[in-house]
Amino acid sequence: MKRPPWSRRQFLGVTTAVAGASLAAKTILLHPDPLFAGQDLTSGSRLRFGIIGVGMQGSGLLANAIQLPGIECIAACDLYDGRHTLAREITRKPDLPVTRRYQELLSNKDIDCVIAAVPDHWHKKIVVDTVSAGKDIYCEKPMSHSPADGVEMVEAGKKTGRIIQIGSQRVSSLICKKAKEMVSSGKLGDLMLIEGWLGRNDPTGCWEYPPPTDLSPQTLDWDTWQGTVPKRAFDPLIFARWRCWKEYGTGVAGDLLVHLVSGMMFILGINEPPRRAMALGGILHWKDGRNMPDVHATLFQYGEVPVYMRLNLGTEMPETYRFQGTKGILEVTEFGLSFTPQSGKDTAPSYYANSFPREMREAYEKEWHEENDPKMGQEPMPETLVIKGPDFDDVKPHLWAFFEGVGSHKPVVEDVVFGHHAALACHMANESYFRGGKAVLWDETSHTIKNA
Numbered sequence: 001m002k003r004p005p006w007s008r009r010q011f012l013g014v015t016t017a018v019a020g021a022s023l024a025a026k027t028i029l030l031h032p033d034p035l036f037a038g039q040d041l042t043s044g045s046r047l048r049f050g051i052i053g054v055g056m057q058g059s060g061l062l063a064n065a066i067q068l069p070g071i072e073c074i075a076a077c078d079l080y081d082g083r084h085t086l087a088r089e090i091t092r093k094p095d096l097p098v099t100r101r102y103q104e105l106l107s108n109k110d111i112d113c114v115i116a117a118v119p120d121h122w123h124k125k126i127v128v129d130t131v132s133a134g135k136d137i138y139c140e141k142p143m144s145h146s147p148a149d150g151v152e153m154v155e156a157g158k159k160t161g162r163i164i165q166i167g168s169q170r171v172s173s174l175i176c177k178k179a180k181e182m183v184s185s186g187k188l189g190d191l192m193l194i195e196g197w198l199g200r201n202d203p204t205g206c207w208e209y210p211p212p213t214d215l216s217p218q219t220l221d222w223d224t225w226q227g228t229v230p231k232r233a234f235d236p237l238i239f240a241r242w243r244c245w246k247e248y249g250t251g252v253a254g255d256l257l258v259h260l261v262s263g264m265m266f267i268l269g270i271n272e273p274p275r276r277a278m279a280l281g282g283i284l285h286w287k288d289g290r291n292m293p294d295v296h297a298t299l300f301q302y303g304e305v306p307v308y309m310r311l312n313l314g315t316e317m318p319e320t321y322r323f324q325g326t327k328g329i330l331e332v333t334e335f336g337l338s339f340t341p342q343s344g345k346d347t348a349p350s351y352y353a354n355s356f357p358r359e360m361r362e363a364y365e366k367e368w369h370e371e372n373d374p375k376m377g378q379e380p381m382p383e384t385l386v387i388k389g390p391d392f393d394d395v396k397p398h399l400w401a402f403f404e405g406v407g408s409h410k411p412v413v414e415d416v417v418f419g420h421h422a423a424l425a426c427h428m429a430n431e432s433y434f435r436g437g438k439a440v441l442w443d444e445t446s447h448t449i450k451n452a
């Protein structure tokens with residue numbers, strides 16, 4: 001699918017950069033790494049993949065993957081026949097093999113690896129079947145539909161030794177990489193608090209997708225699509241808007257929060273679930289029959305640091321992180337980051353001295369100035385550092401990391417364990433919400449979420 005030369009996201013990034021340029025004391029531009037360098041991944045041979053799920057996300061992954069050097073799609077699977085046509089249109093292969101049965105891709109010896117972009121309730125089954133068939137897989141986020149699914153996927157990954165990469169592109173973002181360098185260098189000092197937020201305020205952004213006009217029990221294998229979920233009568237809206245229901249998806253937690261959590265984990269260099277979580281929210285705007293909240297605010301604890309994540313489908317808010325440290329604030333957005341230093345020192349005598357008698361106060365202030373006032377010409381000039389970069393929704397670099405791992409047989413960053421831990425944060429947020437805001441924790445021994 002060919003994207004327009006200026007996407008809404010790119011346009012907002014450019015206008016934001018122009019508007020803020022005059023405020024920046026020091027601005028640095030990041031340039032994309034020459035990831036591809038025109039070389040194949042397997043010493044001249046091509047990597048051939050099959051794709052399972054050619055919907056909204058899958059079609060984009062397919063279009064991006066086939067633009068990478070040495071990468072070829074040789075088969076596609078979807079339960080809706082219209083996407084067979086779409087896969088052939090994207091690949092420009094009128095004879096591309098297509099099927100409704102993903103098992104045909106797993107038994108195809110010409111396929112080296114698989115990309116899967118299917119509803120959340122299908123992730124575990126397809127991932128386990130794929131690695132058990134001896135193939136590597138790129139699976140869309142969130143990795144799992146439930147904690148139990150995640151545990152089984154981790155076990156399958158470890159047992160087979162196959163590569164499982166999860167599709168949250170922040171982990172391959174140049175902006176997040178720069179933020180990671182700044183945090184690891186100690187530039188922020190002691191980390192005190194982390195905030196993250198993201199909001200949408202339009203029907204498409206809130207999953208009100210229009211179903212394909214020819215959708216019917218004849219063009220879609222509705223029974224198979226439902227999987228092990230209790231069966232319902234054919235419903236085009238459920239097919240198109242499955243994220244709205246917990247039976248098939250994981251709500252804003254699995255769609256949006258997982259990006260914030262994955263990026264935060266990468267930036268901080270951690271790979272663990274939160275110690276506990278406490279969430280509030282509700283269905284405040286999209287009263288369309290969905291059973292997942294459209295506002296979801298969660299307070300996590302990672303180590304000793306509180307992390308406050310806010311998702312909102314009723315107000316537009318750009319995706320943003322704010323890392324608060326004793327030496328300053330690092331703010332990370334879709335198109336760059338800024339660091340505003342803080343000395344952590346008094347810039348004037350303490351106003352508590354106003355409670356001293358005059359003679360005592362004047363003596364204190366005189367001594368303070370003698371000890372703390374900078375010499376003439378040596379006044380500190382702290383400046384905000386602003387770094388601008390490409391959109392951090394880096395699909396191509398993330399796909400490239402997967403294919404590179406497949407070709408080299410080397411581990412990937414966002415592997416099955418990383419994906420499991422990021423998904424657990426989302427499951428804990430959902431569990432706390434459905435338990436009325438009670439604090440919950442992950443019990444590694446029983447592999448269950450329990451009340452804290």
